Amino acid sequence: MGLNTYNEELADGLQVLRYNVSTAYKSHLDYLDMTPTSDHNFDSAGVGTNRFATILLYMVDFDPSDGGETVFSYGEPYKPQKTPPTYLEAVEEARTYSSLFKVNSWEEKMVAECKSQLSVSPKRAKSVLFYTQHPDGRVDKRSKHGGCPVLTDEKSKWAANLWVWNGPRMGYSTAPSKNQETIKTRGSKRKKKDPTKLPGARRVIFKNDGGDLKFNKASLYYQETLWGDFGPGKSHSVNSFKGHVWNVKGDDGEVLLTWIVEDGEGDQHFVI
Ligand SMILES: O=C(O)CCC(=O)C(=O)O
Ligand SMILES: [Fe+2]
Structure with missing residues (x-):
């Protein structure tokens, strides 16, 4: 060809x-x-x-x-x-x-x-x-x-x-796994590529200060995918992109809050 x-x-x-x-x-x-x-x-x-x-x-x-x-x-x-x-x-x-x-x-x-x-x-x-x-x-x-x-x-x-x-496809040992993303977002040195270098990419920090009782049993979701516990005192640091939608849900699954990542320099903080 x-x-x-x-x-x-x-x-x-x-x-x-x-x-x-x-x-x-x-x-x-x-x-x-x-x-x-x-x-x-x-x-x-x-x-x-x-x-x-x-x-x-x-x-x-x-x-x-x-x-x-x-x-x-x-x-x-x-x-x-x-x-x-x-x-x-x-x-x-x-x-x-x-x-x-x-x-x-x-x-x-x-x-x-x-x-x-x-x-x-x-x-x-x-x-x-x-x-x-x-x-x-x-x-x-x-x-x-x-x-x-x-x-x-x-x-x-x-x-x-x-x-x-755009990179090693599914099934190859060099291909990225779901697990690898978790390791990477938790700050591992085993990074393959740094997504914060891509246009629109941003580190986003989520924090529940525990001040609002409504969020006592909250969980953080990337769109509809569970990201982790977001109860009082919890925080998450994630590589995300402009326009990405993050939801905070209560224990019965209702959306309490929706955050959308904005364009900009440096980290974006979402705090409750
Ligand atoms: O047959 C075509 O014109 C399109 C084929 C196609 O989209 C595909 O195989 O993914
Ligand atoms: Fe196609």
Whole structure:
């Protein structure tokens, strides 16, 4: 593919895809979700690793009327030759394939999305490159994309994708584990990378001075993930990022307080 040395730790290998008539791949993010069953740290906005970029190589020539495009759900359509249809017009157009899809099926809606949003028609030996993370490691939700339904029964869509990671991927001994994040935030010297050097990164210090009885049985949460006990006298020091949401919850799970990390120099203190 004309790439530099292939590093097994940084890519999932080539995945070959084949779609026959009417088959499709629903719009999605290539970024992997945290899984309770895995010890891997997927939070690329912190010290974790996740998929970072996708290279999708096409191995067939398709015309737009053959379907099979790759659609970017939030992308503005690029059709310099003619005005692209609106979504509703595209639904009407999609209905002309009603022998292939049920009315109101996800495939029919997807054809409409494919014809009204940014989509790329497969061309042999050409590829698309897109990023799943922002430069600071946060997931880029606008990278949502899908494989459009193939509308011809005369040929199949063949493609191959390569997912590139921002660091050692899940399963390698060098990959960051959830446990490692805990060790690191508790001040271990075994740091692999210092997230406070990334744009928007900040050390945040949470403290419960014990002055407010309401917080006697409080716990600290990163969004909905339990971070630790936050009863009177407790404090936590964490590497976080601008925009990260931290919740303080009571013992019956109600949110007592929400803190959002702000942009700025130096540590941010949240004290109750
Ligand atoms: O087939 C396509 O155009 C997209 C494939 C894809 O998004 C994937 O395999 O993750
Ligand atoms: Fe994908």
